[in-house]
Amino acid sequence: MLLIWIRVIWIAAVLINLSGVIWFILGSTANFQRGIDLITTVVMMYFGAPSIVLIVVSMVLLLKRWSPLKWGKIGVIGIIICMLWLTPPLYESVNTSGWLIENVQTDTLQKTADGRYEYNIELVNLFQRNSYARLYLKSVSMSAISRIRVDIPLNEIDGLSIGEVNHWIKLEPYLEEGKYLLYTTEDFPLPGERFEIDVKKGKAVRLKQAAGQIQKVELKRISYKKAHMNIQYPSIVGLNDPYMEKKVNQRLKSDALEITKLYQEDDKTSLDIMFIPTWIGKSLLSIQYIGTEYTSGAAHPINIMYTSNVNLLNAKKITLQDAVKVTDDFIELYKLGNYIKFNPNLDVGTDAMKELANFSNPELIRYFTHADEASENNALQVFTYFTKDALGISAGTAHALGDHFEIEVQYKDLIHNRLLNANFDTK
Structure with missing residues (x-):
């Protein structure tokens, strides 16, 4: 018969080691609420697995009331020492965050x-x-x-x-x-x-649906008339969230009328502007504003083109800098883009491209930094718009070339993370 005191110590060692294994499994998985990571796997291999083997062997021998000889008793003492040595790392490696305390x-x-x-x-x-x-x-x-x-x-x-x-x-x-x-x-x-x-x-x-998840969209035409200024801009109807619909419409009105800050409200200057929606998506509305400005006594009217891009999820304005990284790579893509006629009777694509070639890449990057600003800072009058398949950029030019010209870059060409925000649903 194995000495009683050795058996008692052996049973105690089994219970201690077993408690360490249970604590380790429950703690490492946050009571089975998370998976096992690499560190946990290593600890399990070096400390958990040997502990389980020793526990199983010990329980089998104890249940069979095994009575070892002299060397067998030394082996039992070795098993007890190993189990007690393996237990502390099992306790120490447990992260109680996310289990006993919140992470x-x-x-x-x-x-x-x-x-x-x-x-x-x-x-x-x-x-x-x-x-x-x-x-x-x-x-x-x-x-x-x-x-x-x-x-x-x-x-x-x-x-x-x-x-x-x-x-x-x-x-x-x-x-x-x-x-x-x-x-x-x-x-x-x-x-x-x-x-x-x-x-x-x-x-x-x-909220059942996000602001951009539209049931049925309608664009109502709103007219702003003051002095000799006539600006038509859209008001969106159909967003499920009335609060966000209100904010989007405030943004649309603000963007449309921001150009009036550049002109004096007098009898000498007249503005006549209409809008064209180029893209209506689940999270993006893109609007072109096209028209003319005429100052009394001038030789001819000036063609005007600016845009408004609104994120329907938060009513924020989307600019060129929000859409792409304006780098040398992007400028090269822009120069290789497709010229778009805003007037069917005016095709000056070749001449516009020649004028564009006069600008260096650093110069265009500097101009594009102020894109989509209706202010004097936007010296080249660069404005961005979105279509189903392409990113459009409008830039100012000489009156003989139409006062502005548009170039579109296909989304499929904007690879390598050049298009930053996939949530504009323009792809």
Whole structure:
């Protein structure tokens, strides 16, 4: 018979080692809520697997009431020592974050436009099956803190880029007092997620469809008339979110009328401008404004062309710099693009390309830096528009060439990450 004290120590060693294995498995998988990573696999191979083998062997021998001889007793002591030596690394290698304590990642703290709340988004136990998101709110006036759970599908996230400053969400005043619109930004792996936040009730309700998911779109024609200025611009109807529809229409009006800042409201200057939609997508609306400007006493009217590109998810203006990296490679693609006639009776493509060749790449890059600005900074009058298949760029030129000319670059040619934002649904 094996000495009683050795058997007791052996049983205790088995229980201790078994507890270490169970702790390691539960902790490393966060109670089976996440997968096993490389470090966990290595620890399992060097400490977990030998422990399991020794536990199984020990239990079999103990249940059979094995009575070893002298060298067998030495072997049992060796098994006890090995199990006790293997146990501490199993406990020490467990990360309790995401299991016993929450693993929380947040973006940079921001403040709402009305100045009432500081906020950010908290991603709890990201990359685990029990992951979820919640909105952190701190009242500026009362310093009261609340957290509202938000049904963002974090299980669809494969990776998350984290920089020094991260703005994964925006929180804006919504339709009525105490309610806010939360939407995820382009910096977040799941952009366009939208929720109505009721601060008083502490609830977040998912908006059934994002602003860009349009049921039926109509563009209404609005006329702006003042002095001798006549500008027609669109108003969009059909967005499921009335708040975002209002903001988009405010953006469209602002972009359309921004040109009036460049002219005096007098009897000497007249503007006559109409609009043409070049693309209406789920998240992008692109508008061309074409017309003429005439100053009393001038030899001829001047042809005008400018654009408005609006992200329907957040009503933000989209510029050339938002769409592409303006580099030498892009300038070369631009120079090889297709000339587009804005007037069927005016075909000056060859002459326009010759004039374009007079600019060096650094000069065009400098001009393109101020593209889509209705200001004197945009010296070459560069404006961007989108179509189904191409990115269009309009630039000013001599009156003999039509005052402006348009070149389109096919999306299929904008490879190697030159088109930055795939959510413009233009491909």
